[in-house]
Amino acid sequence: MTMHRLPPPVVRCRFPLRLSKLGREVVVRRYSTQNAPESAYVPHISQSTKSGSIPRTRLGVASLVLSASVVSATIGYFVATRYATSASLDVPDSPKFGSPEDFTKAIAELRQTFPSDATVSTDPADLHAHGFSDNDYHPGSPHSVVVYPQSTEDVVKIVKIANKYRMPVVPYSAATSLEGQFRGHKAGGICVDLNHMDKILQINVDDSDLVCQAAVGWMEVNETLKQKGIPLFFPIDPGPGATLGGMLSTGCSGTNAVRYGTAKGEWFLNATVVLPSGEVIKTRRRSRKSAAGFDTTKLFIGAEGTLGIVTEVTIRLAPVLPINVAVVHFPDIRSATAASIEVMNQGVGIQCVELLDAVSMQAMNNYGKSTRKWPERDSLFFKFQGPTQNSLKETAAVVQRIVTKHGGTGFSLAKHEKEAEELWADRKNLYYSALTLLPGGKGITTDVCVPVSKLPELIADTQKDLDGLGLMSSIVGHVGDGNFHALLLFKTDEEFKRAKEATKRIVHRAIALDGTCTGEHGVGLGKREYLVEELGEGTVELMKTIKRAVDPLGLFNPGKLYPDPPSKKTNN
Structure with missing residues (x-):
């Protein structure tokens, strides 16, 4: 792969700093970035001129006077921002x-x-x-x-x-x-x-x-x-x-x-x-x-x-290994999640295990794309994977025994590859299926994740909360790793407000169980406000310090990921 080579720039800094750390003094000279050319940028990691080599950091010595030894521009900036005044630290929070x-x-x-x-x-x-x-x-x-x-x-x-x-x-x-x-x-x-x-x-x-x-x-x-x-x-x-x-x-x-x-x-x-x-x-x-x-x-x-x-x-x-799909139904979500936890602890060949509540199963029937009519009960969808067809049969036998113990009924194993694809397609189409439950409505989806043992408690508390909202909602979860999504449907502004408040409660509930505000969707604009609660101020400040070191002008995707300071709560 060809690496793209650029001339090493002059390293410049927007703020003055004199720092004594471990007996070594670092002096960073003041440079103005007002109307500066594109090379006036801090810190800039230069590349080696050796053909085919991996880029390595190098410091522009013309801009930094170091009484001890030359360090990388990135590390120098990291240390500088960590100990600089609060005014110097505010670059990414309020970029110019x-x-x-x-x-x-x-x-x-x-x-x-x-x-x-x-x-x-x-x-x-x-x-x-x-x-x-x-x-x-x-x-x-x-x-x-x-x-x-x-x-x-x-x-x-x-x-x-x-x-x-x-x-x-x-x-x-x-x-x-x-x-x-x-x-x-x-x-x-x-x-x-x-x-x-x-x-x-x-x-x-x-x-x-x-x-x-x-x-x-x-x-x-x-x-x-x-x-x-x-x-x-x-x-x-x-x-x-x-x-x-x-x-x-x-x-x-x-x-x-x-x-x-x-x-x-x-x-x-x-x-x-x-x-x-x-x-x-x-x-x-x-x-x-x-x-x-x-x-x-x-x-x-x-x-x-x-x-x-x-x-x-x-x-x-x-x-690519052989796969098969099975579906089983339960009297309630607690039974289904307990069964999934025991299955995962057996060490058998499970590629996926997905929880769909009774409302989700109703949605699949309503959508009309499925090849079968589903019992409208809380269900688990399993995808088995193994090196041989015999290993898939052995896994299916173990799973069937465990789910039966937890009240599972109607265990259905795909008879061939085409049927397995059809069964799994029902799961993958669930978002669009759920929207048909409220024609003309829209949906907000959550994305929390907790330790697997905490999942039954979280889902049960969430169901109880959602039942009192007066909104149509469904729950689907990647229960094998503790991640679940609730889809809350709404039409009016007032319903939207209720749905938003419910999603916030779900997040706080998950974090209180040692979980996360986002299992897979990321932070973006929507989850920034929860990061300090989840990670702590120190961890969030470390993230911001890295951002300042790499992007001191705050130009890259501003307003995303990093929480605003307490006094600067904005949407964008």
């Missing part, structure tokens, strides 16, 4: 963007840089489509301009112009996220639509990995491997249409997480990232394991485009 005139100049320069009319768009329909979403109910804002790069080099050019004119930069691909991660900022800015960067670059069958651009979808990867007769697949399975760059950036997962974990596991081996300075890095090599320093790939997993724009990824692949 350019004026409307600056943005107009930036758009003109973008048009000069990318002369094709199809690359730079200010069409109002494009701006609205990229800044709003029908998938959720977070506030939206149109971007100032949408740019469609075709390469990492194009992204670098965009970012450098953004730096020059101090424009927010928001990456965009499939727009399937549910927490407002790709919303425009109220100040305007550049939306970087990566959908033209959708090529699979390399399939390494013997190494069980694949290299591709960021806008390649996980379903496209698996379909390509299937068409080529390669018995491998990428097991992380969020919503249909999700792209690998977005999946990495949100730290997503899906129904397969029981067996294969999430995007925060080892499925992303490395990434090519354009930093807020315009610098390009590759987070590590392609080898399956590495002990070379801390894992910088994971720095960008879940960062939601606030630390860099992912342009290429290398993903691990898993072998």
